[in-house]
Structure formats: structure tokens, C-alpha cells
Amino acid sequence: MTFKKNILCIGAGYVGGPTMAMIAYKCPQYKVTVVDTNPTRIAEWNSDDLPIYEPGLDEIVKATRGRNLFFSTEIERGIKEAEIIFVSVNTPTKTFGAGAGMAADLQYWEKTASQIRNCAESHKIIVEKSTLPVKTALAMERILTSQENDTHFDVVSNPEFLAEGTAIKDLEDPDRVLIGSRETQSGFKARDELVEIYTNWVPKERIITSNIWSSELSKLVANAFLSQRISSINSITALCEKTEADITEVAKAVGTDSRVGNKFLNASVGFGGSCFKKDILNLVYLCRHYGLNEVASYWEGVVRINEYQKERFVLNILSAMFNTLAGKKICLLGFAFKANTGDTRESPAIFIAKKLIEEKAELVITDPEALNNARIDLDGIEGKISYIEDPYEASDGCDAIAVMTEWEIYKSLDFEKIYRSMFKPAFIFDGRNILDHKRLFEIGFNVFPIGKPSLTHF
Numbered sequence: 001m002t003f004k005k006n007i008l009c010i011g012a013g014y015v016g017g018p019t020m021a022m023i024a025y026k027c028p029q030y031k032v033t034v035v036d037t038n039p040t041r042i043a044e045w046n047s048d049d050l051p052i053y054e055p056g057l058d059e060i061v062k063a064t065r066g067r068n069l070f071f072s073t074e075i076e077r078g079i080k081e082a083e084i085i086f087v088s089v090n091t092p093t094k095t096f097g098a099g100a101g102m103a104a105d106l107q108y109w110e111k112t113a114s115q116i117r118n119c120a121e122s123h124k125i126i127v128e129k130s131t132l133p134v135k136t137a138l139a140m141e142r143i144l145t146s147q148e149n150d151t152h153f154d155v156v157s158n159p160e161f162l163a164e165g166t167a168i169k170d171l172e173d174p175d176r177v178l179i180g181s182r183e184t185q186s187g188f189k190a191r192d193e194l195v196e197i198y199t200n201w202v203p204k205e206r207i208i209t210s211n212i213w214s215s216e217l218s219k220l221v222a223n224a225f226l227s228q229r230i231s232s233i234n235s236i237t238a239l240c241e242k243t244e245a246d247i248t249e250v251a252k253a254v255g256t257d258s259r260v261g262n263k264f265l266n267a268s269v270g271f272g273g274s275c276f277k278k279d280i281l282n283l284v285y286l287c288r289h290y291g292l293n294e295v296a297s298y299w300e301g302v303v304r305i306n307e308y309q310k311e312r313f314v315l316n317i318l319s320a321m322f323n324t325l326a327g328k329k330i331c332l333l334g335f336a337f338k339a340n341t342g343d344t345r346e347s348p349a350i351f352i353a354k355k356l357i358e359e360k361a362e363l364v365i366t367d368p369e370a371l372n373n374a375r376i377d378l379d380g381i382e383g384k385i386s387y388i389e390d391p392y393e394a395s396d397g398c399d400a401i402a403v404m405t406e407w408e409i410y411k412s413l414d415f416e417k418i419y420r421s422m423f424k425p426a427f428i429f430d431g432r433n434i435l436d437h438k439r440l441f442e443i444g445f446n447v448f449p450i451g452k453p454s455l456t457h458f
């Protein structure tokens, strides 16, 4: 079969895999190949056991793989054959040298740019899919044109806004698709080629075009605004706990103002995930780089409150349980950074587990999808930790339960049965405010929600 276009994606991760599967699904006329340096990951994409858990993903991969969606380790061949190359490699926080702990580590990005330059034999459109510091396209263009060669490249920015756990829904029905390009004839042509792909299923009015720098920066700012909302509401939980106000009531009262809106105001043990923290720190670093120290400090506050919230959660457990956790058994209900994913990157559960272990507590960790990652995250930590998939078995004989992830199944657990099997007095710390606190109290638990009065029997 001949295809209208060859699309390549470099990086078969949480973004590359699902986004390309969606393009292949919606555009049978295009051949979509996803490549990665990690052969295990590629083998998993080619198997029945995909490397990431994402509701709805299996179905679209099954429908397209081998038809017009291909996973491969042949990067050079992929580059040669493609007209459009999405780059979706990881851009973690730098852990070394200048900017360590703040700036984006662009080594994977740069390697890809050099590899494209070295292999390309014809015109290519390079699409920035990874989240990058503003002005990265300039560096990309310099790398691509740093060798005497007639090949012409157009770099466009097309950041991804999907959230894990709802990736397929977000890709199928996005609020918007953002495409930033150079404001030249060639830049506009490249932009239009990308617009053409998305118009196969996204309404035209939801495809926003902009200059390339606005597009790069908008991605960082979107994540900064989203995490700022969580830190805003979480900061108020501390005040609620001091004043008997209830954070759910406050969030409702505030969020019903249509100017504020009611989404993303769920108080929690803190935000996690691979991107919020790294992207804000990246923004902070950029502001400092440009001498904008006040702006940098403003956004840094979002991360500071998040760290404070996680620490506060542990201190609340400690103080509620008579200031000692030594030898006490605590069940962490959930370990993923949010529901409907097995991803644990930057999950607040990691920080909390480590702190509880420092207090010499014994941990039992349960999660329907994230136990493998939890084992890796806590590998080498000295302390008693067990991993049990069944929540009833996990909480058996425990002194306390701490809810880390808002999995739907946790809401309908038989807490009477759980209470009977636990050590008394039994405690529940609901780090997601998903449980029926009054009912738990009536069963006999001492209940500690986030940002609400606690319900105790002593």
C-alpha cells in the first residue's frame, strides 16, 4: 500500500506512543512509525502487553498496528523515509552542572537533532512535541544547519497537552491543538502541513496557530497555571484545618464563580507526575536567566507549597498517631501519582513512603497498576516494605491507612471489613478526600481528611 505521507516520531514514551497511535487511527492515509533507542520499550509496543497503562490505548493500538502504525528501533531509516518528524524524547530536569535541579536537560533532544541532521537526505518538517524551554527551536535550527548540506528543515512547535489517565480522550477530543511556526513562507507551509493532519478529526476552530516562541512558552505556562491552582487550593487546606472551615465547601464557593471555574480545585496530598514540577522549575530557571527574579520567585512558590503539603501530610500522621510511628504498620492506598495510570514519576507517595520509613513505620503498599514502579522507586530503601495488590489483604493488621491515589475502586471498598481486620485504634488519612468520612467515623475509624475537621473518637 502507498501512503500519502510518512510520519516519524522519535521517542516511544507516554506522549509519543499514544499521540502517534491516535494520528494513525484517525489518518489511515498516513504511515506512522514510532522509533526509540530502547529496544525493550519497542518490543513491548509490539506485544500484547503495552509499556504504559492508559484506558482505551490497547484498542486503538490493536486497530492500527501493522496497518499504518509501526514501532521500530531503526531510527536512521525512519529519519530518511519521513517527511514529518515528531520529536517526543524526554526532557527531564538537569541533575548536573549549571542549572542542576532547575533547567531542562536537553541532551536527548540535542542527540536527536544531530541524528536527524546526519541522516536526512531530503526536506523535513521537525515537530517539537516534547516540552522545551522557549527559544529551543532556535538551537534546533542551528544544529540542523550546522553542516554543509542542501537539506532544508522547518522546525515547528506542537506541544502536547494530554494528561495521563485520560490521554486517549484528550487526544481524541482536545480543548485545542497549538501549532507555532516561523513567520516565513516556508514556516507557514510547514505549519499548514501539520494543521492538515489534525483537521482529520479536530474541528478547525480548535487548532490554534501562533508564532513559534509563543507556542513553546504557552506549554510551560499552561502547566504552571494548572499546578498553581492545585497549590492555591492546597495552601488553603492548611488554614481550613486550623479554622474548622471545609476545603470542599470553600472550593465550591470559589469555583462556582465562572471567572474562576470549578476544575482543578481538588485538594490533595500534593501534585505529582513527570511534568508539573520540572516545567515550573524550567520556567523559574528561564526567568532567572533573563534577570526576572520577582517572576521567578512567584512561580517557585507553587513548588514550595507542594513540598510543604507533602511534609504537612506526614507531620499530621505523626501528630495524630501520638507522635510515634516506630513499629506501626501503615497501608498506602495507591502509589500512582494520579488515578488510571501506573506512572509513579514524582508521585507524592514516594516522598511520603520515604518519610514514614524514616520514622521507622512499616509500610504495606497497594495499587492496581503501579506496584512494579513502586518497587523500583523504593528499591534500596532500608525498612520494612511489602507490596500487596489486594487492598483488603494490604490493610489487614495495619494501624493506619493513608490514601495516596484517587482510584475509583477505593471509594467502594468494604470499610467495615477493613476496620475489623485492623489494629485499634484505627486511623485513616485521606490524602485525596475521596472517602465518606462520616461513615468511616461511624464504623470506628479516626478520620483525618485534607483541609477539613478531623473526626476522632478520643
Ligand code: NAD
Pocket (backbone or CB within 6 Å): 010, 011, 012, 013, 014, 015, 016, 035, 036, 037, 038, 041, 075, 088, 089, 090, 091, 108, 109, 111, 112, 129, 130, 131, 132, 160, 161, 162, 163, 164, 274, 275
Ligand atoms: P518518556 O520518558 O515516557 O519517553 C521518552 C522516550 O524517548 C523514551 O522511551 C526514551 O527511550 C526515548 N528517547 C530518548 N532519547 C532518544 C533518542 N535520542 N532517540 C530515540 N529515542 C529516545 O517521556 P514522556 O512522558 O513521553 O515525555 C516526553 C516529552 O513530552 C517530555 O518533554 C514531556 O515533558 C512532554 N509531555 C509529557 C506528558 C505526559 O503526560 N507524560 C504530557 C505532555 C508533554
Ligand code: UGA
Pocket (backbone or CB within 6 Å): 131, 160, 161, 162, 163, 164, 165, 223, 226, 230, 263, 264, 265, 266, 267, 268, 269, 270, 271, 272, 273, 274, 275, 276, 337, 338, 339
Ligand atoms: C498534566 C496536565 O494536566 C497536562 O495538560 C499536561 O499535558 C501534562 O501535565 C504534561 O505536560 O505532562 P498529568 O500530569 O498527566 O497532566 O495529570 P494531571 O491530571 O494534570 O495531574 C497532575 C497532578 O495533580 C496529579 O498528581 C493529580 O493528582 C494532581 N491534581 C490534579 C490535584 O492534586 N488536584 C487537582 O484538582 C488536579
